[in-house]
Amino acid sequence: MEPIRVLIAKPGLDGHDRGALIIAQGLRDAGMEVIYTGLRQSPQQIAQAAIQEDVDVVGLSSLSGAHKTLFPKVVEALEANDASDIPVIGGGVIPTEDIPFLEQKGVKKIFTSGTAMSETAMFIKELVRGEEATPPKKVSHIGIAVQHLEEVLPFYQHTLGLPLETVETVEEEKVKVAFFPVGDTRIELLEPLDADSPIQKFIDSKGVGIHHVALDVEDIDERIAHLKEKGVRMIHETPKQGAHDSRIAFLHPKSGHGVLYELCEEKKER
Amino acid sequence: MNESYNDQKRKWDEDVEKTIQRFPERKESFTTSSGIPVKRLYEPDHGDVKYINEIGFPGTYPYTRGIQPTMYRSRHWTMRQYAGFGSAKETNERFKYLLQQGQTGLSVAFDLPTQIGYDSDDPMAEGEVGKVGVAIDTLEDMEQLFDQIPLDQVSTSMTINAPASILLAMYIAVGEKQGVAKEKLTGTIQNDILKEYIARGTYIFPPESSMRIITDIFSYCQENLPKFNTISISGYHIREAGATAVQEVAFTIANGMAYVDAAIEAGLEVDQFAPRLAFFFNAHNQFFEEAAKYRAARRMWAKIMKEKYKAENPKSWKMRFHTQTGGSTLTAQQPDNNIVRVTVQALAAILGGTQSLHTNSRDEALALPTEDSARIALRTQQILAHESGVSETVDPLAGSYYVESLTDEIEQQANEYLDKINDLGGAVKAVEAGFMQREIHQTAYDTQKDIEKKEEIIVGVNEFTIDEEVEPELLRVDEELENNQIASTRQARETRDQERVSAVLRELKQAAVTNEKLMPIIVKAVKEYATVGEIANVLREEFGEYTAM
Numbered sequence: 001m002e003p004i005r006v007l008i009a010k011p012g013l014d015g016h017d018r019g020a021l022i023i024a025q026g027l028r029d030a031g032m033e034v035i036y037t038g039l040r041q042s043p044q045q046i047a048q049a050a051i052q053e054d055v056d057v058v059g060l061s062s063l064s065g066a067h068k069t070l071f072p073k074v075v076e077a078l079e080a081n082d083a084s085d086i087p088v089i090g091g092g093v094i095p096t097e098d099i100p101f102l103e104q105k106g107v108k109k110i111f112t113s114g115t116a117m118s119e120t121a122m123f124i125k126e127l128v129r130g131e132e133a134t135p136p137k138k139v140s141h142i143g144i145a146v147q148h149l150e151e152v153l154p155f156y157q158h159t160l161g162l163p164l165e166t167v168e169t170v171e172e173e174k175v176k177v178a179f180f181p182v183g184d185t186r187i188e189l190l191e192p193l194d195a196d197s198p199i200q201k202f203i204d205s206k207g208v209g210i211h212h213v214a215l216d217v218e219d220i221d222e223r224i225a226h227l228k229e230k231g232v233r234m235i236h237e238t239p240k241q242g243a244h245d246s247r248i249a250f251l252h253p254k255s256g257h258g259v260l261y262e263l264c265e266e267k268k269e270r
Numbered sequence: 271m272n273e274s275y276n277d278q279k280r281k282w283d284e285d286v287e288k289t290i291q292r293f294p295e296r297k298e299s300f301t302t303s304s305g306i307p308v309k310r311l312y313e314p315d316h317g318d319v320k321y322i323n324e325i326g327f328p329g330t331y332p333y334t335r336g337i338q339p340t341m342y343r344s345r346h347w348t349m350r351q352y353a354g355f356g357s358a359k360e361t362n363e364r365f366k367y368l369l370q371q372g373q374t375g376l377s378v379a380f381d382l383p384t385q386i387g388y389d390s391d392d393p394m395a396e397g398e399v400g401k402v403g404v405a406i407d408t409l410e411d412m413e414q415l416f417d418q419i420p421l422d423q424v425s426t427s428m429t430i431n432a433p434a435s436i437l438l439a440m441y442i443a444v445g446e447k448q449g450v451a452k453e454k455l456t457g458t459i460q461n462d463i464l465k466e467y468i469a470r471g472t473y474i475f476p477p478e479s480s481m482r483i484i485t486d487i488f489s490y491c492q493e494n495l496p497k498f499n500t501i502s503i504s505g506y507h508i509r510e511a512g513a514t515a516v517q518e519v520a521f522t523i524a525n526g527m528a529y530v531d532a533a534i535e536a537g538l539e540v541d542q543f544a545p546r547l548a549f550f551f552n553a554h555n556q557f558f559e560e561a562a563k564y565r566a567a568r569r570m571w572a573k574i575m576k577e578k579y580k581a582e583n584p585k586s587w588k589m590r591f592h593t594q595t596g597g598s599t600l601t602a603q604q605p606d607n608n609i610v611r612v613t614v615q616a617l618a619a620i621l622g623g624t625q626s627l628h629t630n631s632r633d634e635a636l637a638l639p640t641e642d643s644a645r646i647a648l649r650t651q652q653i654l655a656h657e658s659g660v661s662e663t664v665d666p667l668a669g670s671y672y673v674e675s676l677t678d679e680i681e682q683q684a685n686e687y688l689d690k691i692n693d694l695g696g697a698v699k700a701v702e703a704g705f706m707q708r709e710i711h712q713t714a715y716d717t718q719k720d721i722e723k724k725e726e727i728i729v730g731v732n733e734f735t736i737d738e739e740v741e742p743e744l745l746r747v748d749e750e751l752e753n754n755q756i757a758s759t760r761q762a763r764e765t766r767d768q769e770r771v772s773a774v775l776r777e778l779k780q781a782a783v784t785n786e787k788l789m790p791i792i793v794k795a796v797k798e799y800a801t802v803g804e805i806a807n808v809l810r811e812e813f814g815e816y817t818a819m
Contacts, residue, residue, distance in 0.1 A: 039818065064398060233737070
C-alpha cells in the first residue's frame with residue numbers, strides 16, 4: 001500500500017517550528033511521507049503545495065494566536081482550488097474555547113499541547129484510510145470481587161469443576177487473585193487485602209460480584225489512542241504493568257456505560 | 271597560603287570598598303532567622319590554583335562567581351517582565367501597571383508583523399496584528415507606547431532583531447520629543463539575527479547584510495548611545511527550540527564570537543564595542559545544571575574576550591545577561607503548577623548571578639498572560655528577593671563539589687562544540703549549513719520520545735493527570751484591533767509630508783547600495799513618520815530576503 005502523504009505547514013509569520021518539526025519526524029517514523037513547507041506560508045501557498053504534492057492531509061501549526069484567521073483560510077483556499085477532499089488538521093497554542101469555531105470552519109481536528117505523536121498518527125490513519133484500530137480479539141478474563149477467597153474456592157473448583165490455575169498476591173493493588181481458565185478465557189477472583197483495597201471499596205459500595213471485563217488487544221498503545229480519539233475517558237492514559245508481564249489499562253466506568261473495562265496486551269513472544 | 275590568593279583577596283576587598291561607596295549594601299548587616307551573621311562572601315580556607323584561575327572572587331576575572339564584587343547585597347537583579355499585546359495604548363497601560371507594582375525595567379514584546387518589517391495593512395500581516403506583542407507601524411504608535419513614561423528614568427529592553435535599527439531609531443525620536451538626550455537612554459535591543467536563523471524565525475535579510483546592519487548599529491551606538499546595550503546575544507530561543515544546556519551555551523557564545531569578528535572586520539575596536547554586548551539565557555528545569563550553566567558561560571566568555579580577542583578593558587570580559595524562565599517547560603494542563611516551575615527556574619537564575627530576570631506567567635502555554643497571572647509572576651521574583659534570603663551572600667553555590675564539577679563539564683563540552691563550529695568556518699557558516707538547527711532538532715525529537723515513553727515525567731501531562739474541563743480565564747486580543755490599527759496607520763500616512771518621506775527613503779536606498787552608514791538616515795526617516803514596513807521594504811529591495819533551506 002502507498003504510504004500516507006502529509007503536508008506540515010506553518011501559516012502566517014510565526015517562527016516557532018519545534019512542534020512542526022517534531023510532528024513531521026514523528027509521522028515519518030510512523031511510516032508516512034511528510035513534506036514540511038518551512039516558515040511564513042500564506043494560506044494560498046499552503047493549498048497549492050498540498051495539491052502539487054498530492055497529499056492526503058494537511059497539518060497546520062501556529063503558536064502566535066493567528067489560528068482563527070489563518071486555519072479557516074487554508075480550508076477556503078483548498079475549496080477554491082477544488083481540493084476540498086484534502087482534510088485539514090491543526091495544532092499549536094490553541095485555547096480549547098477556539099476549537100468549536102475552527103471545527104465549524106471545516107478544520108477536522110485540533111491537537112492541543114501534550115498530545116502524543118502516536119495519537120496524531122493514529123488519527124491521520126483513520127482519517128485517510130478509514131482504518132479502525134484492530135478490535136479486541138477475545139475476552140481475556142472476567143474479574144469477580146469476592147470477600148474471602150477460601151469461602152468461594154470450593155464453588156468454583158468443585159461445584160463448577162474448574163481447574164485452579166494460580167493464586168497470587170498483588171501487593172501494589174492490595175489484592176489476592178485466583179485464576180480459573182475457561183476455554184480460551186479466564187475467571188479472575190479478586191479478594192481485598194485490606195480496607196483500603198480498591199476491591200474492598202467496590203464491595204462496600206456495590207457488593208460482591210462481577211467487577212470488570214478484560215479485553216485482549218493486539219497493540220494497547222494504539223488502542224488507547226483510538227479510544228481517547230473517540231472521547232473515551234481512560235483511568236490509565238498510558239499502559240501499566242499487569243500480571244504475567246502483560247500491559248494493562250482501565251477505561252473509566254462512565255465511558256463503559258457502567259461496566260469497568262480493562263484492556264490487556266499479553267506479553268509477546270519475540 | 272598561596273601568595274596570589276591573598277593578592278586576589280586584597281584586590282576584591284578594595285573592589286568591595288569602591289562598590290559599596292557607589293552602591294551601598296541593602297542592609298547594615300545581614301543575618302539569618304537565628305541571628306547567624308551572613309557574610310558577604312564565603313571562600314575556601316586555602317585558595318588552590320584551581321580556585322585562583324578558574325573560580326576567583328566575584329567581580330574578578332574570570333567572573334565565575336559573578337560580575338560584581340557584592341552582587342545582590344547592593345542591588346537586586348532588575349525585575350523586567352516582557353509585555354506587549356494589542357495596541358500601543360493597551361500595552362502602555364500594562365507597562366504603567368507593572369511599574370506601579372514595583373517592576374524595575376520595561377521589556378517590549380512586538381507583534382510578528384513589526385518583528386518581520388511589515389506594516390499592519392500588509393497582506394502578510396493578516397491575522398497576526400497585535401497577537402504576540404504590540405503593533406508598531408509609525409513613530410506615532412511608539413509615542414503612544416511610552417506615553418507618560420519618562421525615558422530617562424526607565425531602562426527599556428526591546429525584543430526586536432531584523433528591524434532593530436528602525437525601532438531603536440523610534441525610541442531615540444520619542445526620547446527627543448520628551449526632552450531626553452540620546453546619550454542618556456538606557457536599555458537593550460535584542461538585535462541578534464543569528465539565533466533567528468537558528469531558532470526563532472523572525473529574520474528578513476540574508477546573513478551578510480544582516481551582519482552589516484548589526485555592526486552599523488554598534489558603531490552608531492558607540493558614538494551616540496553610550497549607555498545602550500547594542501545586542502542581546504540570545505541562547506533563550508535556542509533552548510526553547512529544544513537544545514540542551516550545553517548546546518545553549520555553546521551556540522550562544524559561537525554567535526557572540528561571530529558578532530565580535532564582524533565588528534572587528536568593520537573596523538571597530540574590541541574595547542570600544544564589547545562592553546555594550548549583553549546576553550540572554552533561558553532558565554530551564556534542572557536546577558543545578560542551570561545554575562552551573564551561567565557560571566560556565568561567564569567564565570568562557572571572559573577567557574575568550576581576554577585571550578582570543580585580546581580585550582584589555584575588564585568591561586569587555588564581563589558577560590552581563592538577562593534570564594527568562596523556560597516557556598516551553600510550561601504546561602497547558604493544570605496551569606497553576608507552572609507557578610512552582612517558574613519559582614525553581616528563577617531561583618537557579620538568581621543563584622547563577624543574572625543581571626535581570628523575567629518570570630513567565632502560569633497561563634502562557636495557553637495564551638498571553640492576564641493581569642492577574644502577570645502579577646503573580648512578578649511577585650514570585652519579589653518573594654525570592656525579599657523573603658528567601660538567597661541574595662544575601664554572593665554566589666552561595668560556589669565550592670559545592672557537584673556545582674563546580676557541572677560548571678567545568680559544561681565549559682568543556684561547550685568548548686568541544688565551539689571547536690566544531692570553528693572547523694565549519696564560524697557561526698555564520700555553521701548556521702548557513704544548518705548545523706546548529708540539526709543538532710537542536712535531534713535533541714528536541716529525542717526529548718519528545720522520552721516524554722512519550724515516560725522516561726521523562728512531566729507532572730500533569732504524562733503522569734499525575736486529572737480531568738480538566740474548565741479552562742482558566744485567558745487574555746484575548748480584540749479581533750477589531752487589526753482593523754483599527756490599519757485605519758490609524760493609513761491615517762498617519764495621509765497626514766505626513768509625503769515628499770520628505772520619499773526623499774529620505776531614496777537617501778536610505780542610496781546608502782544601502784553604497785555601504786554608507788544606515789542608522790542616521792533611519793533616525794531621520796522615522797521622524798518623518800516613515801513606517802516600519804516602508805523602511806524595511808527599501809532594505810529588502812537592496813539586500814534581498816533570506817529563505818531557510
